[in-house]
Amino acid sequence: MAHRTPDWLLERIALGELPPEELAAARARLAAEPGGLERLAKREADDGATLAKLPPSQVAAEVARRHRAVEASHSKPVSPARRWLPALALGVPVAAGLALLVLVSQRELPEEPRPQQAVLLETTRTKGLEPKLLIHRQTRGAPEPLADSARVRPGDVLQLSYVSGGRSHGAVLSIDGRGSVTLHAPESPTGPLALKGGTVPLPSAYALDDAPAFERFFFVTSDEPFDVNALMESARELAREPERARREPLPLPPRLSQSSLTLEKEPGT
Known part of the structure; x- marks a missing residue:
């Protein structure tokens, strides 16, 4: 059985x-x-x-x-x-x-x-369990989970959470349709976030602005500390070409892993 x-x-x-x-x-x-x-x-x-x-x-x-x-x-x-x-x-x-x-x-x-x-329960990280980013939109009822390519509007309030997959350090950032790059975690680029186990929400909710087309969120992880400033420079390089930023991965060294989730922006009313 x-x-x-x-x-x-x-x-x-x-x-x-x-x-x-x-x-x-x-x-x-x-x-x-x-x-x-x-x-x-x-x-x-x-x-x-x-x-x-x-x-x-x-x-x-x-x-x-x-x-x-x-x-x-x-x-x-x-x-x-x-x-x-x-x-x-x-x-x-x-x-x-x-x-x-x-x-x-x-x-x-x-x-x-x-x-x-x-x-x-085993005490070692299990092969195949990958880090991931979760996004919930705040509504009048229960928070609504958003999948990749979900449609959103300016003003929507989002709660970002992560699952570390056993990695020890990470960062969360996003690129929007204007080519702007936002660092969501850690709070400053002085060093990566020390990741916790379980499903962990970021301490701040995030309201979408009126940037057009899309907002793509990245979760970058590693088994050791890394340079967040260098990560932001890589994100800005990708953001210079919005169509690439919408689909292609961040240009990162092999020791860093990444996952992403893209939200499609509808025009505001």
Whole structure:
């Protein structure tokens, strides 16, 4: 009989509660398991729908409680997330969606291992699990996941998240139809972002401007630190030719891997 990931482990995978290496191994097992990724997607959607229905005060209280628990478990203060667009300004449903993403990244409290855990989880990165970028558009209801080539409009508010795939360092940037390059993470080009395990939202939501045609988001990763300024120069070089920037990869050295997701811009009203 084929192995089936138990529900308790599926929940921990959905919430990113496992150490990075174990999470990578668990996700790879799900990918190989019949219907595994579909079960994970349904669990993540159920978690989002549940949180979106909570009263705003309960959402805020839960986020604050989890934040305090993480601070206590790490024995050091955690700086508040900087947002380009504050959650309160986005309205209650959007704030609930952002709160869900924050909860996913912050639920890192230690837990006693279950008996099956040593058998089910490996401690090395599993071959074939690749880093990826996730984008959700904020709506009046639950956040809407956007696939490659999804159509968007100026003013749409996006939450970017990443899955590290076991890589230790990364950066997120975008190129738009005007040839502008925006660095989304890290906050400054002094060094790459230290990646975490699980599905990790960036600390700031991002509102699309009126640049025409498209906005293409890149997630660049490595197993060692790299020069973010050099990465931005490579992005600017590609951005000089918008049609190339829409389709071709960034000109990067082989030690850096990249993935991208392109959103097609509709004219604003």
